[in-house]
Amino acid sequence: MEQKLIEIRDNAREELCGIKEKEGLASFKVKYLGKQGLLTSVLRGMRDISPEDRPKIGMLVNEIRDEIESKINLKEKEFDNVELLKELENTAIDITEPGKAHEKGGLHPLSQVYDLLIDSCVNMGFKVVDGPEVELDYYNFEALNIPKNHPSRDMQDTFFVSENILLRSQTSSVQARSMQTMKPPFKIISPGRVYRNDSDATHSPVFHQMEGLVIDENISMADLKSMLTILMRKTFGEATQIRFRPSFFPFTEPSVEVDVTCPNCKGEGCRICKGTGFMELLGAGIVNPKVLEINGIDSKKYRGFAFGFGVDRVAMVKNEIGDIRSMFRNDIRFLKQMK
Numbered sequence: 615m616e617q618k619l620i621e622i623r624d625n626a627r628e629e630l631c632g633i634k635e636k637e638g639l640a641s642f643k644v645k646y647l648g649k650q651g652l653l654t655s656v657l658r659g660m661r662d663i664s665p666e667d668r669p670k671i672g673m674l675v676n677e678i679r680d681e682i683e684s685k686i687n688l689k690e691k692e693f694d695n696v697e698l699l700k701e702l703e704n705t706a707i708d709i710t711e712p713g714k715a716h717e718k719g720g721l722h723p724l725s726q727v728y729d730l731l732i733d734s735c736v737n738m739g740f741k742v743v744d745g746p747e748v749e750l751d752y753y754n755f756e757a758l759n760i761p762k763n764h765p766s767r768d769m770q771d772t773f774f775v776s777e778n779i780l781l782r783s784q785t786s787s788v789q790a791r792s793m794q795t796m797k798p799p800f801k802i803i804s805p806g807r808v809y810r811n812d813s814d815a816t817h818s819p820v821f822h823q824m825e826g827l828v829i830d831e832n833i834s835m836a837d838l839k840s841m842l843t844i845l846m847r848k849t850f851g852e853a854t855q856i857r858f859r860p861s862f863f864p865f866t867e868p869s870v871e872v873d874v875t876c877p878n879c880k881g882e883g884c885r886i887c888k889g890t891g892f893m894e895l896l897g898a899g900i901v902n903p904k905v906l907e908i909n910g911i912d913s914k915k916y917r918g919f920a921f922g923f924g925v926d927r928v929a930m931v932k933n934e935i936g937d938i939r940s941m942f943r944n945d946i947r948f949l950k951q952m953k
């Protein structure tokens with residue numbers, strides 16, 4: 615019996631040395647230590663052994679089982695380590711590879727121009743007022759002295775939602791709302807999105823305006839002119855000149871178109887200003903007393919001036935953008951140039 619056990623032990627030692635994989639280890643374990651294993655079957659023969667020899671044989675069996683078990687465990691750990699090393703090698707990070715830089719964003723040219731314009735106006739004491747883009751016909755037109763079917767509505771190709779609801783075609787709608795809710799004297803600007811059914815290189819169905827309104831006693835064209843001169847100089851540079859040309863708007867009387875020194879050629883005359891040295895930019899005028907009355911302001915006591923212009927146009931001229939539509943395409947290459 616003892617002889618047999620020693621034989622089993624020696625065979626096990628030898629076999630274990632030849633095992634090179636984890637799978638082999640598992641079947642080895644079954645072969646020696648399993649229920650039908652070699653060592654187990656020897657134990658079954660214990661009843662044939664004389665009682666005085668039993669403790670000795672039992673000890674030997676235990677010794678051999680412990681040895682085999684601990685050797686299996688050791689080998690298992692070895693295999694695990696080899697696997698781990700292999701895995702580490704395969705998934706190694708190349709720390710010398712150049713990284714991907716996080717791209718920095720920039721403000722859209724429109725936001726840049728809005729910031730500049732709004733800052734200048736706020737410094738002059740204007741309050742920024744907001745209003746709805748889906749607007750009542752009443753605030754967009756009627757309260758500004760443009761009754762239904764008035765021919766001047768043709769100037770603004772309007773998107774109607776229903777008979778009395780539209781997408782605002784001018785931020786002047788905010789002026790009407792403000793006149794009805796604010797107590798004069800006040801100075802407001804209303805920057806925002808407006809909509810007109812028009813689309814080519816210089817017109818987009820959605821574009822941006824900024825309008826201003828000042829209501830006070832003794833307001834005159836001189837106030838309008840000085841205020842606009844300051845705003846345009848802050849926007850386009852200190853050498854900028856402005857000039858007034860007579861015009862017509864139903865909500866101002868008298869009305870003017872305001873030209874500014876062409877920011878591209880500084881007045882020399884170029885392709886952008888068609889050789890005139892000036893660029894047409896704003897509509898403005900003294901608020902028509904009729905508009906004051908419609909909106910509940912005493913026209914005997916108060917007067918006002920108003921102005922409005924396209925912010926997209928300012929952004930285009932300042933950044934030499936040829937097509938207004940490129941500002942709304944979200945092309946990252948375009949936006950990168952505007953940082």
Ligand code: PHE
Pocket residue numbers: 783784785786825863866897898899920921922923
């Ligand atoms: N609202 C006018 C437009 O969109 C511009 C304007 C504003 C003219 C204020 C005069 C006074 O064309």
